[in-house]
C-alpha cells in the first residue's frame with residue numbers, strides 16, 4: 001500500500017533527523033520526503049510517501065505521532081487529495097530532435113526553461129506517474145540529468161492540515 | 164534574580180523537587196559542579212562510572228516512582244551513559260540526564276571531548292534537547308521533567324554547552340509547561356470501556372495479563388479489585404511482577420519464556436484476554452503465529468503505538484492503566500450481564516490441574532547449593548519485603564520465579580534491554596531512596612563484574628546492600644542455551660580466572676562471605692540481613708548444571724513448554740559440563 005502522509009513539525013534542528021531516524025531504525029521505507037518552512041516560522045511542513053501493509057502504516061503514523069516534534073499528522077491517502085512533484089530535466093537537443101522534444105514538452109504541458117546549442121533544460125510538474133511517462137517518452141541515451149523534488153501533497157475540499 | 168546557567172541547573176533541580184543526583188564530573192561540567200559545591204537541597208552521589216550513575220538513577224526511579232536524575236560531562240561521560248539510557252528507555256523509566264557539552268562555539272569542530280550527544284542518544288530517549296541559550300535553560304529543564312514523567316515515561320536528555328552554564332540571566336522556574344504537540348490523555352474512551360466490560364463478562368476462559376504499566380501507573384490496588392470483582396486468573400510479565408501479590412489466589416505466576424506452566428497454558432487456551440500495560444514482547448508471546456489462537460483481546464495502554472503492534476486487538480483502549488482499570492471496575496460492577504459461571508468453574512478446574520504440575524518444583528540437594536533454594540531462603544529471611552534488584556541471566560529468572568513479590572516497585576530489573584551490570588548500581592539508587600530497607604542484589608558472577616567498581620560508591624555512602632551472588636562459574640544462561648541448542652558446545656561461556664569475591668569485597672571495605680554448603684545458606688542470609696551497617700557480598704557457590712525451567716524454546720507456542728526433567732516424574736538427568 002502506498003501512502004502519502006502530511007505533517008506539521010516543529011521547525012527545530014533535530015526534527016528531520018528524528019523522523020528520518022524513526023524510519024531507518026524501525027525498517028520502514030521512505031519513497032520520498034519533502035520538507036520546507038511554512039508561513040508560521042515555528043513550523044515546517046513535510047510530505048512523506050511510504051509503502052507498507054495496513055499494520056505497518058498504522059505503526060508508522062502512531063510512531064510519528066509519538067515524536068514530540070510532530071505537531072499534526074494527516075494521512076492524505078485516506079481522503080481525496082492532490083499530489084504534485086516537480087521535475088527538472090536536462091536533455092541533449094540537436095538537429096531534428098530539437099523540434100521533436102519541444103513538441104513532447106508541449107504535450108506534457110512542461111516548459112523549456114533554459115536552452116543552449118546542445119541542450120534543453122525542462123521543467124515539468126504533475127503527479128509522479130505523469131513525470132514517469134514524460135521521462136519514458138524521451139530517448140534515454142539523450143538525457144543528461146534528472147532532478148525530482150519528491151511529492152508534495154494537499155487534501156481536496158475543506159480538509160486541511162493546520163493548527 | 165540573575166543566575167549563571169550552572170546555578171540555574173542546580174536551582175531548577177531544587178524547584179523541581181529533586182533531592183538526589185547521580186553523577187560524575189569533567190571539564191565541560193565544571194561550572195555545574197561548582198554550583199553544586201556547598202549547597203543544600205540537592206545531594207550529589209559520586210559514582211565510579213557513568214553507566215553506574217544511569218542505573219542508580221533508574222533504580223531510584225523504579226523504587227520510588229519519581230524521576231531519576233543523572234549529571235555527566237561531555238564526550239566519554241555521555242557515551243558511558245548510553246547503556247543506562249537505553250535500559251531505562253526500554254522499560255519506560257522516567258529519567259532526566261543532564262549532559263555537559265563543549266562550548267557552543269566549538270560544537271561541530273571535533274573539539275576535545277565532543278560527541279553529538281543529541282544524535283547519539285536520539286534512538287534511545289523519549290526526547291532530547293540541546294540548550295543554546297541560557298534564557299531557555301530553566302524552561303527546557305521543566306519540559307524535560309514533564310516529558311520524562313508523563314504519558315509513557317522515559318529518559319530525556321538535556322545537553323548543556325559549557326558557555327551556556329557560564330552566562331547569566333534572570334531566573335524563574337516555570338510552574339508548568341504546555342507542549343502543543345504533546346498532551347498524553349489518561350482516561351479511556353467511554354464507549355471502548357463499555358465494549359471491554361461486555362466482552363470481559365462474556366468470557367468463558369478469560370485471563371488478565373498485566374505488565375510494567377501497572378507498576379508505573381500505580382494501579383496495583385485497582386488491579387486487585389478488578390481481579391477480585393471478576394474472579395479471573397491473572398498473570399504478570401517479568402516487568403509486571405508485584406502487580407498482583409504473588410500469594411493472591413488468582414495469581415498464576417509469571418508468563419512467557421520462563422513463565423509457569425499454568426500461566427502459559429491459560430494464555431494459550433483463553434477466549435478473552437485483558438492486557439493492561441503490557442506490550443506483547445517476544446519473550447512473552449513466543450511464536451506469534453501460535454500465540455493465544457482463540458483469544459479476543461482487550462488492550463489497555465497509554466501508548467497507542469503499543470496497541471496492535473504485535474497482536475490483533477478487538478478492543479483497544481488508550482489511557483493510563485490505573486484510570487482505565489477504575490473505569491472498567493465501575494462498568495463491571497454496574498453491569499447486569501449474566502456470566503457463564505459453569506464455564507468459568509470448568510476453566511478454574513483446568514487451571515488447577517495445570518497448577519498441580521508444579522512447574523517450579525525442583526529437587527533440592529544436601530550437597531550442592533541449588534540457586535532456587537537461595538532465592539526461597541532470601542524470601543523467608545526478608546519476609547518477602549526486600550527490594551530485589553537483579554542482573555541478567557539465570558539468576559534473574561530464578562529471582563523472578565521464586566522470590567514471590569508481594570507488592571509493586573520491589574522487583575527492580577532490566578527487562579527490555581536485558582542489561583548485565585544493572586543490578587549493583589540500581590541497588591545503590593534503591594538503598595539511597597530507602598536507607599532503612601533491605602535491598603538485595605541477586606546477581607551472577609559474570610553480571611556483577613560489569614559494574615563491580617560501584618562497590619566503591621557503596622562504601623563512600625555506607626550503603627548496606629546485600630549482594631546475593633549465585634556463582635555457578637558460568638554465564639549460566641548462555642551455557643543453558645548452548646546445552647539445549649548448540650549440542651553442548653560451551654563456547655566462551657565459562658568464567659575463568661574469577662576474582663576471590665570475598666577478598667574483593669573486603670578490599671573495597673565491605674564484608675565478604677563464601678557459602679558452599681546448602682546448610683549454611685540460611686545462616687549467611689540471616690547474618691547479612693541483620694547487619695544494618697555493612698554491605699555483604701555473599702558468594703554462593705551454586706550447582707553449575709542447573710537450568711531454568713520451565714522454558715519455551717524459540718519458535719514454540721505457549722502450549723509447547725519444556726518442563727523440568729524431574730517434573731514429569733523421572734529423575735533429574737545427569738549432565739556433564741565441558
Ligand SMILES: Cc1ncc(C[n+]2csc(CCOP(=O)(O)OP(=O)(O)O)c2C)c(N)n1
Pocket residue numbers: 554555556557558559581582583584606607608609610611633635637638639640641
Ligand atoms: C551487557 C550484556 N552483555 C551480554 C549479555 C548476554 N547475556 C545474557 S545472560 C548472560 C550470562 C550471565 O551470566 P551470569 O551473570 O553469571 O548469570 P547466570 O546466567 O550464570 O545466572 C549473558 C552473557 C547481556 N545480557 N548483557
